[in-house]
Amino acid sequence: MLAKIAKFFNDLQTDAVAESDELSIEMACTVLLCEVMRADGHLDSSEQTMLTNTISQHFALAPEEVSALIEQAIALSEHAIDFHQFTSKVNQHYSATEKTQIVSLLWQLALADGKIASIEEHIIRKIADLLHLSRAEYIRAKESILS
Template structure:
């Protein structure tokens, strides 16, 4: 009986870790899309992406680097924003979605300029994540503070 319980708990933990892994990849993919929306990804945007992933998921920088490298290598296999944001909506509460939006703002603001493509992307993601415009503005301010721009 004890072995059955140990096996069951082990399977539950493994399943939870797999779900977390896919959520890490989904959010990381959105961060990389935000970094690349202007046609170029600079080192500052990559570093901010790593930092955001590490702090949100409490993972090491090495793990974040592997995830980003894997997604970068598979860059030709794009997912639609609708499917990515649906998974986030399904697995995250409102405050978590607002924090994710703040991370996205941090990536967009990393080069200290917002072009029209980045602005459009953030408006679309705000709607797709079901975050209000007011809370998106708050998330943008939080990102500016973290970057030392406010």
């Protein structure tokens, strides 16, 4: 019985490692953007348009690739327990300057509907913390959008 339980948890851990290895940087960033977009419970058309444009420009993807990426990212976002697997991918691949730019994109998306909900601000702060950004970097990213 204990062997079966141990095997079950081992298989779960192996599956989680395999999933995180397959996670692309594009997907990780898109999921984080989707988290902010979904945070206030309103999927505003201006936010969706901003998300599509942001992904298209940031990653230089074709429109059909962007649509597929966003669709998968929303599904991952809806089932994610936390942000760690996504922020760790960003931490592996991006410099502090690039991570600050990602946080700026999060602020842009949050502001796309004309207002920033407190839950959006909370999520952006949490993501910035997981990206190991200093308070100054976080504020710089926010001010670059709000100014």
